[in-house]
Amino acid sequence: MKKILITGGSGLIGLELCKQLIEKKFKVICMDLPEQLEKNKILFRKVKKNKNLKILNGSIFEKSLLNKVISDVDVVFHLAAMLGVKRTEDNKLKCLEVNIKGTENILEACVSGNIKHIIFASSSEVYGEPSHNPINEKTDTQGKTVYGISKLAGEEYVKAYSQIYKKLNYTIVRFFNTYGENQVSQFFLAKIVRNIMSGSDPIIYGDGQQVRSFCHVEDTCRVLIEIVKNKKSYNKIFNIGNSNEKYTLNEVAKIAIKTLKKNNLKIKNLPFTKSDRTVNREIFKRFCDVSLAKKTFNFQPKISIEEGIRRISKNLNFHNDW
Numbered sequence: 468m469k470k471i472l473i474t475g476g477s478g479l480i481g482l483e484l485c486k487q488l489i490e491k492k493f494k495v496i497c498m499d500l501p502e503q504l505e506k507n508k509i510l511f512r513k514v515k516k517n518k519n520l521k522i523l524n525g526s527i528f529e530k531s532l533l534n535k536v537i538s539d540v541d542v543v544f545h546l547a548a549m550l551g552v553k554r555t556e557d558n559k560l561k562c563l564e565v566n567i568k569g570t571e572n573i574l575e576a577c578v579s580g581n582i583k584h585i586i587f588a589s590s591s592e593v594y595g596e597p598s599h600n601p602i603n604e605k606t607d608t609q610g611k612t613v614y615g616i617s618k619l620a621g622e623e624y625v626k627a628y629s630q631i632y633k634k635l636n637y638t639i640v641r642f643f644n645t646y647g648e649n650q651v652s653q654f655f656l657a658k659i660v661r662n663i664m665s666g667s668d669p670i671i672y673g674d675g676q677q678v679r680s681f682c683h684v685e686d687t688c689r690v691l692i693e694i695v696k697n698k699k700s701y702n703k704i705f706n707i708g709n710s711n712e713k714y715t716l717n718e719v720a721k722i723a724i725k726t727l728k729k730n731n732l733k734i735k736n737l738p739f740t741k742s743d744r745t746v747n748r749e750i751f752k753r754f755c756d757v758s759l760a761k762k763t764f765n766f767q768p769k770i771s772i773e774e775g776i777r778r779i780s781k782n783l784n785f786h787n788d789w
């Protein structure tokens with residue numbers, strides 16, 4: 468069975484990916500920063516005895532460690548990144564360093580380790596405020612934020628390395644609003660569920676008419692497993708998200724109030740000046756077309772927003788902050 472390195476393996480997507488890969492009997496090295504591994508030690512304790520999982524304390528800036536680890540794996544999932552609106556806008560240079568230089572480090576190690584397949588986590592942010600919706604992989608890219616630009620640069624690096632080093636195949640996955648139980652509470656769904664559960668009105672910045680498609684991390688990772696298994700994923704870009712469900716933020720908040728049976732609460736729409744983002748940073752309408760992933764891997768998201776909200780509400784203890 469293939470041996471797989473996941474950088475950023477203790478993040479929202481990394482944790483679920485580790486779980487699903489182990490279930491499918493892959494051998495997994497889950498690499499992340501010590502503070503992040505510490506946050507998830509309770510989760511890791513449950514799977515510690517699984518001989519197919521190795522937890523590695525390390526950074527994508529430790530080149531000799533990377534070279535050593537990668538020499539022993541077949542596939543690399545490069546998920547490690549700096550993300551989050553406020554965090555990346557407040558730390559622009561750090562964002563560029565982690566997301567671009569960090570990606571270059573991984574690519575260098577992939578070349579020295581003769582890796583055949585790297586899967587790079589990109590983002591719907593590369594489409595900026597899209598020229599049209601739903602967005603397919605051919606929609607123009609036009610990063611609007613430092614984070615979007617860092618992901619575009621990462622994508623270009625990945626393609627360039629694969630062009631020079633022919634043995635290195637890539638898959639670029641552009642995630643659209645992925646959420647789940649282990650997400651930090653700065654993200655929209657985690658934040659409003661926490662608000663509602665604590666009896667506070669959910670707060671939405673702007674008029675709440677911003678449109679999104681939200682995909683539960685379990686669905687996201689099911690397609691990532693197919694990408695590892697199937698060579699049809701080589702040297703392609705895929706949008707990954709839930710195109711079955713498209714909602715305004717106000718609609719999501721209403722669904723959350725109803726699902727969590729807190730009908731006394733009311734949505735509070737506040738101006739962007741009261742938020743952690745400026746109006747210039749906001750994307751107003753973004754939802755995905757995932758026909759390519761559907762056609763190639765038979766990808767079909769299964770978890771409804773109601774079910775996802777219920778799952779978050781049962782896991783309120785994790786990741787209050789970065």
Ligand SMILES: NC(=O)c1ccc[n+]([C@@H]2O[C@H](COP(=O)([O-])OP(=O)(O)OC[C@H]3O[C@@H](n4cnc5c(N)ncnc54)[C@H](O)[C@@H]3O)[C@@H](O)[C@H]2O)c1
Pocket residue numbers: 474475476477478479480481498499500503525526527528545546547548549550565569588589590591641642643644645646
């Ligand atoms: N969640 C989403 O909605 C979403 C959307 C688009 C793209 N993405 C991308 O998917 C990937 C995973 O996202 P996530 O939601 O799991 O985020 P996350 O923040 O939960 O996970 C990222 C992980 O990377 C780790 N990391 C950061 N710097 C590192 C370093 N120097 N060395 C090793 N590890 C480091 C963090 O500790 C964290 O565990 C990221 O690349 C992100 O940009 C996520």
